[in-house]
Amino acid sequence: QKFVYDFTEGNKDLKDLLGGKGANLAEMTNLGLPVPPGFTITTEACKVYLGSGSEPTALRDEVSAHLEALEKRMGKKLGQADDPLLVSVRSGAKFSMPGMMDTVLNIGLSDASVAGLAAQAGDERFAWDSYRRLIQMFGKTVLGVDGELFEDALDEAKRAKGVTTDVELGAADLKRLVEEFKGIVAKDTGRDFPQEPREQMDLAIRAVFESWNGDRAKLYRRQERIPGDLGTAVNICSMVFGNLGPDSGTGVAFTRDPASGHQGVYGDYLQNAQGEDVVAGIRNTVPLADLERIDKASYDQLMQIMETLETHYKDLCDIEFTIERGKLWMLQTRVGKRTAGAAFRIATQLVDQGLIDEAEALQRVTGAQLAMLMFPRFDEKAKTDLLGRGIAASPGAAVGKAVFDSYTAVKWSRSGEKVILIRRETNPDDLDGMIASEGILTSRGGKTSHAAVVARGMGKTCVCGAEELEVDTKRRRMTAPGGVVIEEGEVVSIDGSTGKVYLGEVPVVPSPVVEYFEGRTDGAAEDADELVKAVHRVMSYADGRRRLQVRANADNAEDAARARRFGAQGIGLCRTEHMFLGERREMVERLILADHEDERDEALKALLPLQKSDFVELFEAMDGLPVTVRLLDPPLHEFLPDITELSVRVALAEAREEAHENELRLLQAVHKLHEQNPMLGLRGVRLGLVIPGLFAMQVRAIAEAAAERVKAGGAPHAEIMIPLVGTVQELEIVREEAERVIAEVERATGTDLRLTLGTMIELPRAALTAGQIAEAAEFFSFGTNDLTQTVWGFSRDDVEASFFTAYLEKGIFGVSPFETIDRDGVGSLVRSAAEAGRATRPDLKLGVCGEHGGDPDSVHFFHEVGLDYVSCSPFRIPVARLEAGRAAA
Numbered sequence: 001q002k003f004v005y006d007f008t009e010g011n012k013d014l015k016d017l018l019g020g021k022g023a024n025l026a027e028m029t030n031l032g033l034p035v036p037p038g039f040t041i042t043t044e045a046c047k048v049y050l051g052s053g054s055e056p057t058a059l060r061d062e063v064s065a066h067l068e069a070l071e072k073r074m075g076k077k078l079g080q081a082d083d084p085l086l087v088s089v090r091s092g093a094k095f096s097m098p099g100m101m102d103t104v105l106n107i108g109l110s111d112a113s114v115a116g117l118a119a120q121a122g123d124e125r126f127a128w129d130s131y132r133r134l135i136q137m138f139g140k141t142v143l144g145v146d147g148e149l150f151e152d153a154l155d156e157a158k159r160a161k162g163v164t165t166d167v168e169l170g171a172a173d174l175k176r177l178v179e180e181f182k183g184i185v186a187k188d189t190g191r192d193f194p195q196e197p198r199e200q201m202d203l204a205i206r207a208v209f210e211s212w213n214g215d216r217a218k219l220y221r222r223q224e225r226i227p228g229d230l231g232t233a234v235n236i237c238s239m240v241f242g243n244l245g246p247d248s249g250t251g252v253a254f255t256r257d258p259a260s261g262h263q264g265v266y267g268d269y270l271q272n273a274q275g276e277d278v279v280a281g282i283r284n285t286v287p288l289a290d291l292e293r294i295d296k297a298s299y300d301q302l303m304q305i306m307e308t309l310e311t312h313y314k315d316l317c318d319i320e321f322t323i324e325r326g327k328l329w330m331l332q333t334r335v336g337k338r339t340a341g342a343a344f345r346i347a348t349q350l351v352d353q354g355l356i357d358e359a360e361a362l363q364r365v366t367g368a369q370l371a372m373l374m375f376p377r378f379d380e381k382a383k384t385d386l387l388g389r390g391i392a393a394s395p396g397a398a399v400g401k402a403v404f405d406s407y408t409a410v411k412w413s414r415s416g417e418k419v420i421l422i423r424r425e426t427n428p429d430d431l432d433g434m435i436a437s438e439g440i441l442t443s444r445g446g447k448t449s450h451a452a453v454v455a456r457g458m459g460k461t462c463v464c465g466a467e468e469l470e471v472d473t474k475r476r477r478m479t480a481p482g483g484v485v486i487e488e489g490e491v492v493s494i495d496g497s498t499g500k501v502y503l504g505e506v507p508v509v510p511s512p513v514v515e516y517f518e519g520r521t522d523g524a525a526e527d528a529d530e531l532v533k534a535v536h537r538v539m540s541y542a543d544g545r546r547r548l549q550v551r552a553n554a555d556n557a558e559d560a561a562r563a564r565r566f567g568a569q570g571i572g573l574c575r576t577e578h579m580f581l582g583e584r585r586e587m588v589e590r591l592i593l594a595d596h597e598d599e600r601d602e603a604l605k606a607l608l609p610l611q612k613s614d615f616v617e618l619f620e621a622m623d624g625l626p627v628t629v630r631l632l633d634p635p636l637h638e639f640l641p642d643i644t645e646l647s648v649r650v651a652l653a654e655a656r657e658e659a660h661e662n663e664l665r666l667l668q669a670v671h672k673l674h675e676q677n678p679m680l681g682l683r684g685v686r687l688g689l690v691i692p693g694l695f696a697m698q699v700r701a702i703a704e705a706a707a708e709r710v711k712a713g714g715a716p717h718a719e720i721m722i723p724l725v726g727t728v729q730e731l732e733i734v735r736e737e738a739e740r741v742i743a744e745v746e747r748a749t750g751t752d753l754r755l756t757l758g759t760m761i762e763l764p765r766a767a768l769t770a771g772q773i774a775e776a777a778e779f780f781s782f783g784t785n786d787l788t789q790t791v792w793g794f795s796r797d798d799v800e801a802s803f804f805t806a807y808l809e810k811g812i813f814g815v816s817p818f819e820t821i822d823r824d825g826v827g828s829l830v831r832s833a834a835e836a837g838r839a840t841r842p843d844l845k846l847g848v849c850g851e852h853g854g855d856p857d858s859v860h861f862f863h864e865v866g867l868d869y870v871s872c873s874p875f876r877i878p879v880a881r882l883e884a885g886r887a888a889a
């Protein structure tokens, strides 16, 4: 096994092994772009280290061999006294985790080599400043020294000299500071700062390995659903310096605008600075376009390289570069993160440019991005009180109370407040505060600052670099131009699409993408909104390719109509118990509690016309399309009065000597029916079997409604679905009765209704005996909510609020199995039941109607196992259509 790859040996497809940064450095090297030479230690080496606590034995020799080759190529040795080779040691995992892991620069500097660097660079101040930075960075990240100790010493040095910026410190000051920093290291760690260059390097490599399991990194991975066992690669790269004077500098750039997708020059440049200064947002940058004026040759070369990269990667790339005394170096590139809207626009732009085809365009967007575009935004017509303006860093409309530190953000959001986190700039320590906030506002830093990059990744609204807003985190307040002061707790609204910041709550309006799906705007029209046009096109790519049909879970005509506008091809689940919520709940209660036949028949008679008229409306809204009506499936506790409440009422009435016969009777009945595990109790088909006439009434309502629609010239396609079946016998009994009722209605109305009858597969036993069940079912619909509940033995109503957080933290699963289908467990039952069902009945129709039907990852799974349709809530239909298209592309 090979643990180290030279940049010339890798390529962009080796991200698993070399991490994103390493793979792309290799790709750029092989494209002939100016990349400082170096090599990458694989994620495999990291995994060995994390698993065993020590580096693989072969690693040391491999690193030595590559270092030697690098030294030969550069004509100098690591840390060589008269002309030191210096390297950076950078983390780089398969998935980008901006700022979450460690990096150490200037490795190789020591008491011995600092003078050599000064002589070579002809700049003593630069050499001491680099050494100072090394001890600080190394001390903090590798040796675990409290970073504030260095910051304080640096501040003190400036104060003593009466200056305010680092640049005003001279070589002698920095030399003194280096001594002080070494003292801090010795005192804090009980050991001297290592002078041996190779030891520095080895310790830095180990620190990078370990930073994979740092708290920040773990939190970020959980948030971004990045698996915890991938490990990071380590890139050892020869240093180039952007801080060697005004003809040096460093910057970041995008090959097109990551917020809109527009082509142009987008990026930030910082003269006479090192890379970390830009990303940290510590000093204010100039727009990349200014580089043309500062250094035309480098600018032209950079533009050329960006074009090369875009054409090569066929996508938006972001890059980091450094100019060292007029020579351009590429330090990083990757396919760039972008806003959801830009993803759709870029995908269609690239199709138009002939760089990618439609199938590839589908892979460039995700259902999650589409979902984000369906969020509301601020009402343009609303009266607003503009406080100031920053950079539109991550779109969306966020309203909340101003908080000025992450701790408060987390605390307030836990107690149910919506908050906007306001900081001068954010750093990785703010991650949990950012997660807890509706949006993030910073007064410094550009589109590539930490706040912007992380917020975009999380899909959070962010406005950054609002310089006219003066943020005072100590006094927990922000001052806007004109002296308006916003104190902690005051409501502000931020618009991540325009960069505007408002005082108070600005009303929000629906998104143009939703307006389009609603059919209120025409996505094909010449003058349609650019984003809407792009979404329209991508949706047509998806619809043209997908094999899965998409249906809606809807129980009323209004939802059904919306679902249809959103592209639903029928209803996959009408939960009839939802038709008895509110005022009608009592009718079901009466039915369940009836202890005489007469009482029961009366209750059923009262329900029939209500059911029928509901169905007529539903069939009308979905005319011509299938509507799966599920017979009553209430876990009893959802329909009966609460036993404790009722007991209290009875006890009170008794104490007050008030009449309470009815309550008492009800209480006795509720006691009789009370279940310890209502979810496993008298519900679904079981209820239909023990309450005579219940299912017959529902079937009659369905059949009569269908007959009425036929007579009105409609084309109803009702499918009757039996819930919670565990054995084919249950189904057979219900089927016999249903067929009898249907035949009766057909005879009486002179219609041929062609109703089909099927079942839900939502119990393990049903899945395991699917071959038998298919004998009595014309279709299966997988109820993955109950199936997940019963396969895992997790109460679907309780666990997410109780121990799931612990499970997620421990990495037992990366996402709740109620949200994304558990492929290995629940999924494998779905797969085998589908196969067994089709073996019995080759034309068996297969669908899914659990919550998973609208979940992007699950949709791909259902495509893979060959279902005919997924059914989900109306609002998720566009997402399901898109993902079904992506799965098939």
Ligand code: PEP
Pocket (backbone or CB within 6 Å): 573, 575, 633, 762, 782, 783, 784, 785, 786, 787, 849, 850, 851
């Ligand atoms: C299911 O169990 O997945 C399902 C769709 O039924 P319900 O959620 O109504 O129990």
Ligand code: MG
Pocket (backbone or CB within 6 Å): 723, 762, 783, 785, 786
């Ligand atoms: Mg169910």
